Amino acid sequence: MAPKSKPTIIDVARVAGVSVTTVSRVLNGGKYVSPDKLAAVQEAFDKLDYQPNLHARSLAGERAYLIGLLFDDPRGDYLSGMQRGTLLAGQKADYHVLVELLGRTGTLAQMKRLISRVRLSGVILTPPVCDHTSLLNTLVRHHIPAVRISPSSDFPGIPSVKIDDYAAATEMTRHLITLGHRKIGFIIGDPEHADARERQRAFNDALAKAGLEAKPEWVAEGGYQFSGGLTAARKILSQPDRPTAIFASNDDMAAAVIAVADEMGLRVPADLSVSGFDDTSLASAVSPALTTIRQPVEQMAMKAVEILLERISGEKPETETPVMMGTKFVRRGSTGPAPQ
Amino acid sequence: MAPKSKPTIIDVARVAGVSVTTVSRVLNGGKYVSPDKLAAVQEAFDKLDYQPNLHARSLAGERAYLIGLLFDDPRGDYLSGMQRGTLLAGQKADYHVLVELLGRTGTLAQMKRLISRVRLSGVILTPPVCDHTSLLNTLVRHHIPAVRISPSSDFPGIPSVKIDDYAAATEMTRHLITLGHRKIGFIIGDPEHADARERQRAFNDALAKAGLEAKPEWVAEGGYQFSGGLTAARKILSQPDRPTAIFASNDDMAAAVIAVADEMGLRVPADLSVSGFDDTSLASAVSPALTTIRQPVEQMAMKAVEILLERISGEKPETETPVMMGTKFVRRGSTGPAPQ
C-alpha cells in the first residue's frame, strides 16, 4: 500500500511497447496513431493507473490544462454560482481551476505576475474584473484566451456570455403593471454596471409604454447591496405619495425593501409589492419569498468554459456577439394586486 | 509593448553575473548566499521583472507553490468565506490556489487523480470532505500536508481549526433564558456533523442547568437547510403548547422559522423569539434581523493556511489539538423578552 512512485509516460511506453511520442499522441487526442497501438497504450494507462503530470505538460507544451477563474471578490451566491459552473465544466473537460483574487488595486500587476508564473490555458472573467480594460489588453497581448461573464462594456476579440437584462426587466415591470400597480418605484443597482442601466431602461420604457409616469422620487440607487437598498427604500417609502410596488434591481436590495416595509408597518404584498432580480438563495429565504428573475448563473459559467475551451483548441470561428442566456420569471409571494 | 518572452532564471543569472544555482538559492530563501551576490540577484529580479515559473519549480522540486482547496460543494456564505480566507492567506505567502470539487461519490479516486496530476504543496479540507477518512489516509500516505476546517471526527496527524460550538451554543441558550423564555425549542442541524451535536448538547445542558425542561416536541431536525428548517419549524410550532423561542442551529433554518412564524401570523420577536448561528449575510437580510453567533470563517481559513504553510516548511512541532477560534454573540432584532 506504499505510494509507489507515480508511473511516468516512459513506464507507459515500456508497458505498451511503443515510444513515448506515441503515448504522448494518445494523450493528446490519439490522432495519427494506429488502432492497435492506441489500444495498447490505453491498456497500459489502465494497468498502471497512469495520470499525466500537469506541470510537465505545461512546461513542455504551451497548454497548461489549467484555467484561471478571476474574481474581484467571490462573495455571494451570484459569484459562487459562477464558480460552481466553472468547476463543473472544467472538471468535465479534465481541466483544473485556479482561482485568483484580483484586488481592486494593482490588478494589472497581479495579472502579469500570474501569467508569468503559471501557464494558464485560458481565463474566465467575472464581473467586475471582466471590464478591466488594461487587464483585457494584457490578456490579448499575451494571447491568453479569455471569456467574460456579464461584462458591462464591449471589448472586441474576447467573447462573452450574458443575459438579456432588458427583456427580463421588461417582463418584471409588466408583471407589476398587470397586477394593477400604477405607482411603481425602482431601485437601481450600481450604475457603473451596464446591467443596472439596462434594467432601469427597461423599467422606464415599460412604464412609458403603459402610459405610466416614472416619478423621480420613486427611484433611488442601492448599489446592489442590502445596506444600499435599505437607504434607497427608506427614501422612496418616506415620500408622502408613495408607490404601491417597488422593483429592486437585485434580491439583496429587494430584501432590504421588505425590511424597511416591515419597520414602517407596511404589509408585503398587501400594502406594497416588492420584486427582485437574480433569484439567489436569499430570494426564497425571505418572508414573503421574492418574486424575481432567475439568472442561470451556473449555466452561464459552464457556457463560458465551453467557449473558452473552443478558443483554446482553436476550433470555431470567433463569436463576437455575446452569447445570450435565457432568464426565467419566478413568481413568489412578494408581489400581489395593487391595493385599492 | 510586445510580450517579450518571459525572462528565465538563466537571464537573471546572466544579468546578475552569477550562476543559476545561486539565483535558485535566492529564490528559495537566500541561505548560503553572500550578501553582495544576493543583492545583485535581487536587483536583476527587479530589472527583468522576473517571476519564477510555477510549473518548472514544481517539476524540478517537490513543492508546487500550489495549495488545493477541497470542497464537496462550495455553496453558501460559509464555504465562500473559507475560500476568501484561503485565497487571502495564500496570496500573502505567494501561493496559488487550486479549487477542486470532490463529488459525493468517487471522491477518493478524484483525489488520487488530482494528486498524481498536480503537485500540491498541501491541501485545505472543508466540511464535509474533511471527514472523509480514506481520503485523509490517502493524503497521509502520500505525505501531503493538510489542515482540516471544522471537522466532525478526530484524525491523528492532521491538524484542524474549529470553533467552540458548545460554548457558543451555551451562550445563545442562556441569552434566551435570560430574556425570560421558559419554553424553548431547538432545531438540530445535520446530526452527522459533530458541530450539530455539540450545539444540541450545549442547549440541553444549559436548559437543565436552568431547571428547564427540554420537551422532545420542541425539538426537530432541519439538516442545516432552509427547507428542512421550514418543516422543523412547522412541526414545532403546530404543537398545542408551543415554545416562545426557538434556537435554530444555523441562520438558514432560523430564517425558515421566521418564514413559518410569518405564515402562522406570529410576530417575531413579540410572540416568538428566533435565534440562529453563523452570522451569514442572510442573518442581516431577513426581517427582523437574526440574533446569532458570528463564526470567524474567513479567519479560520486563514489560520488553516498558516498552519498548513508551517507544515509544508517543516517548522513547528505538530499540533495535535484543534486550534480553537473565538465566536461572537451578535444580538439583533429577532430575539426579545418572552411574552407574558
Add this chain to the structure above:
DNA sequence: CTGTTAGCGCTTTCAG
C-alpha cells in the same frame, strides 16, 4: 503512422 531527440525552467546533488 512512428520513433529520436532536444529542450521547457527550475532544483538539487556533488564537487570545489
Add this chain to the structure above:
DNA sequence: CTGAAAGCGCTAACAG
C-alpha cells in the same frame, strides 16, 4: 559560499 551538470515528465519538431 558557489557553480556545473543531471534530471523532473512531457511535447514538439524532425526524420523516417
